[in-house]
Amino acid sequence: MAAYTHVDGALGSEASTREVALRDLLQVLRRRRGTIIASVLCCTALATTGALLYEPRFTSQAVLIIDPRTTEVTDINAVISNLPREAAAIRTEIDMITSTATAAKVVDRLGLVHDPEFNGAIERPSAIDRAIAGINDTVGYDLSPLRQQITGYLNSAGIGVKEPTSPEKERAAVIADVRRGLSATSDAQSYTILVSFKAKEAEKAARIANAFVDEYLRDQLQTKKDVNQQANKWLEDRINELRAQVEVSDKAVQDYRAQQGLVLGGTGGETFLSQQLAELNRALVVAQTERGRAEARAQNARIVARSPTEGNAAEILGSPLIQRLGEEESGIARRLAEYRTRYGDQHPAVQAYVNQLTNLRQKMREEATKIMAVINNEVEIARARERELEAALKKLTAETAGELGANVRLAQLQREADANRRVYEGLLQRLVETREQDDLQQRDARVVSKAEPPLEPSTPGKKLFVGGGLAVGLLIGMFLAFLRDHLNKTFRNAQHVEETIGVPAIGLVPSLPHHKNAKPEDYVLDRPRSEYSEAVRAIGVSLYARGALNTGSVVMVTSAVPGEGKTTVCLTLARMLAASGRRVLLLECDLRCPRIGNVLGDNAPGDLSDLIVGKAEWQDVVQVDGRSGLHYVVGRPHCDHPQELLGSEKLASIIKFASLEYDCVILDTPPMAVVADAGVLTRSATECLFVVRWEQTPRAVVQRAIERLTELGRDVTSVVLSRVDLKRLARTDASEEAYGMNEARRYYTR
Numbered sequence: 196m197a198a199y200t201h202v203d204g205a206l207g208s209e210a211s212t213r214e215v216a217l218r219d220l221l222q223v224l225r226r227r228r229g230t231i232i233a234s235v236l237c238c239t240a241l242a243t244t245g246a247l248l249y250e251p252r253f254t255s256q257a258v259l260i261i262d263p264r265t266t267e268v269t270d271i272n273a274v275i276s277n278l279p280r281e282a283a284a285i286r287t288e289i290d291m292i293t294s295t296a297t298a299a300k301v302v303d304r305l306g307l308v309h310d311p312e313f314n315g316a317i318e319r320p321s322a323i324d325r326a327i328a329g330i331n332d333t334v335g336y337d338l339s340p341l342r343q344q345i346t347g348y349l350n351s352a353g354i355g356v357k358e359p360t361s362p363e364k365e366r367a368a369v370i371a372d373v374r375r376g377l378s379a380t381s382d383a384q385s386y387t388i389l390v391s392f393k394a395k396e397a398e399k400a401a402r403i404a405n406a407f408v409d410e411y412l413r414d415q416l417q418t419k420k421d422v423n424q425q426a427n428k429w430l431e432d433r434i435n436e437l438r439a440q441v442e443v444s445d446k447a448v449q450d451y452r453a454q455q456g457l458v459l460g461g462t463g464g465e466t467f468l469s470q471q472l473a474e475l476n477r478a479l480v481v482a483q484t485e486r487g488r489a490e491a492r493a494q495n496a497r498i499v500a501r502s503p504t505e506g507n508a509a510e511i512l513g514s515p516l517i518q519r520l521g522e523e524e525s526g527i528a529r530r531l532a533e534y535r536t537r538y539g540d541q542h543p544a545v546q547a548y549v550n551q552l553t554n555l556r557q558k559m560r561e562e563a564t565k566i567m568a569v570i571n572n573e574v575e576i577a578r579a580r581e582r583e584l585e586a587a588l589k590k591l592t593a594e595t596a597g598e599l600g601a602n603v604r605l606a607q608l609q610r611e612a613d614a615n616r617r618v619y620e621g622l623l624q625r626l627v628e629t630r631e632q633d634d635l636q637q638r639d640a641r642v643v644s645k646a647e648p649p650l651e652p653s654t655p656g657k658k659l660f661v662g663g664g665l666a667v668g669l670l671i672g673m674f675l676a677f678l679r680d681h682l683n684k685t686f687r688n689a690q691h692v693e694e695t696i697g698v699p700a701i702g703l704v705p706s707l708p709h710h711k712n713a714k715p716e717d718y719v720l721d722r723p724r725s726e727y728s729e730a731v732r733a734i735g736v737s738l739y740a741r742g743a744l745n746t747g748s749v750v751m752v753t754s755a756v757p758g759e760g761k762t763t764v765c766l767t768l769a770r771m772l773a774a775s776g777r778r779v780l781l782l783e784c785d786l787r788c789p790r791i792g793n794v795l796g797d798n799a800p801g802d803l804s805d806l807i808v809g810k811a812e813w814q815d816v817v818q819v820d821g822r823s824g825l826h827y828v829v830g831r832p833h834c835d836h837p838q839e840l841l842g843s844e845k846l847a848s849i850i851k852f853a854s855l856e857y858d859c860v861i862l863d864t865p866p867m868a869v870v871a872d873a874g875v876l877t878r879s880a881t882e883c884l885f886v887v888r889w890e891q892t893p894r895a896v897v898q899r900a901i902e903r904l905t906e907l908g909r910d911v912t913s914v915v916l917s918r919v920d921l922k923r924l925a926r927t928d929a930s931e932e933a934y935g936m937n938e939a940r941r942y943y944t945r
Contacts, residue, residue, distance in 0.1 A: 259643065313369045699914065759891075769825050
């Protein structure tokens with residue numbers, strides 16, 4: 196359970212940290228919104244001015260498609276293949292469209308070298324010329340002499356004088372400028388190529404874009420034709436070479452055949468001996484086959500001859516007589532079987548059938564013997580034929596043995612001649628095909644839509660310019676806001692004070708309107724329900740709640756540097772406390788720059804320094820404010836060593852005595868960072884109230900002054916922010932004390 200609690204606490208702490216960081220960022224933007232608004236307005240104004248002054252450009256676009264389909268009029272392979280459909284191939288075509296070579300052809304074709312838009316060497320109206328022409332049109336006064344004087348002055352000063360350039364350099368510069376206005380793009384999802392051109396004139400932009408497309412398509416087709424013509428030329432040269440080789444190889448075959456006496460016997464390219472040998476081989480094969488058949492028949496016949504009465508004897512022996520006798524035998528054997536069953540073996544009819552059956556079988560054996568003799572004779576004839584053919588083949592083979600060596604060489608020569616002829620015929624056929632392709636060449640790309648003159652300029656996009664200026668201004672404004680806030684080393688609110696120096700800020704004293712010429716020390720009495728008076732009253736309430744206004748308390752009021760409003764806080768706080776019925780004594784311990792006497796009046800015979808050195812008594816220095824009942828002792832700048840007086844035991848005893856006589860003693864001390872006078876008074880004070888001017892005093896100065904007070908043994912217990920612009924704080928701050936500040940104003944009087 197504890198683990199879950201720990202995890203939940205960690206997550207909550209992280210979320211709280213993110214919330215605080217986001218709130219701090221929003222506070223910075225809110226505080227510095229004036230900077231952001233000024234930056235946005237300036238950048239937007241600059242962008243708008245730029246959009247109005249920028250010369251318009253028109254963009255025209257043509258659409259090409261790399262056609263994935265192929266048209267096959269004939270079944271002939273092209274010399275140069277069609278384009279593959281991969282993204283790399285399309286990227287290559289884009290590079291060809293935007294190449295310097297294509298741009299050079301367009302420049303020459305359209306004569307763009309003579310166009311001032313692309314050729315900077317051609318003199319065109321300058322900014323001075325355009326301005327003078329505008330004045331002439333407006334007021335109707337000829338300012339040409341003025342133009343000549345200005346131009347002469349600039350030329351004499353070397354301004355606007357152009358170095359002469361060669362035609363080649365001018366053309367190269369024009370080509371480069373034209374390429375800068377060209378754009379060709381494609382995506383990976385289609386075969387289309389978008390060719391765009393940007394120019395000052397709409398018609399010119401369309402004309403140049405179409406010219407690039409035309410040059411690309413023309414170059415694509417011309418490339419195929421050039422390659423095809425090169426292939427034809429190579430094929431013609433190679434065919435002429437092969438024709439000579441074929442003639443030479445054929446003549447070598449004929450010469451060798453005549454030299455060796457290898458006379459052909461027919462159209463097959465064989466000699467007579469070879470043909471005879473082949474015929475004998477075929478005849479021998481036939482004889483061997485016939486001999487095999489005769490021997491097989493004789494073997495079967497011998498088996499059947501032993502029992503010619505079997506059912507298949509007639510079929511094997513091939514004798515109609517045996518077949519007829521076999522049929523008669525079958526009929527007699529059937530009747531014999533019937534009679535035996537019916538009458539028995541001793542019946543005369545049965546005996547007659549037995550005798551008939553015996554005679555038939557004897558005749559069949561005699562016939563089979565005759566047929567066997569004939570079959571054996573056929574076997575001997577087949578064997579004799581085979582022996583004769585083998586002897587003839589052996590003799591002819593011996594005769595052709597001498598011809599074999601010559602045939603090997605002849606075959607080699609024939610193969611060489613045949614190989615040369617095949618290559619020759621293949622190239623000859625390919626030449627016919629490539630010649631037919633001259634009129635069948637097709638482009639791999641086609642125009643989907645031609646470039647048309649646009650109706651509106653593409654740049655400057657005024658909305659884009661203004662929107663971009665606004666966005667840039669916003670970013671710059673936010674950057675400046677964060678930069679200013681980071682460089683701001685002052686205190687913004689009470690929460691900021693507590694987070695920075697660890698001392699609670701108990702009040703925000705507002706600044707009074709300058710147009711009313713109001714004095715703060717009188718304002719708290721004249722307008723007790725004003726927000727200024729309420730702020731001072733809140734300081735008193737906080738001090739009272741902390742026990743700092745109990746009987747015997749001594750409140751030391753100081754600041755880091757002059758001009759913080761320290762004396763004003765002393766006067767207003769003391770007057771308000773006195774007006775509320777408390778017995779309050781205000782001691783002006785700033786003997787170098789005293790001011791209380793000028794505000795409340797100084798009619799006493801002595802001052803604080805006189806009281807310390809014993810030149811005056813208590814009743815001689817204490818004065819009473821008629822409006823509030825405040826008792827106060829002024830200081831006068833006539834002492835050379837005020838630090839010694841302020842650090843004396845006499846003053847300490849005076850303060851001790853006053854703390855017993857009054858409800859509260861307030862010490863108005865010098866600034867800590869300027870002189871060391873305030874440091875010697877720390878031992879006499881029970882509370883230290885530190886005044887800091889809002890968004891004015893550097894934090895480092897305040898921290899150093901508080902550290903000095905701590906080193907002297909007096910901790911700063913409270914901080915007051917003076918001269919606070921509450922309206923601006925309510926608008927720009929999101930701290931707790933700023934929340935609801937505008938709504939709270941209705942509780943105050945003006």
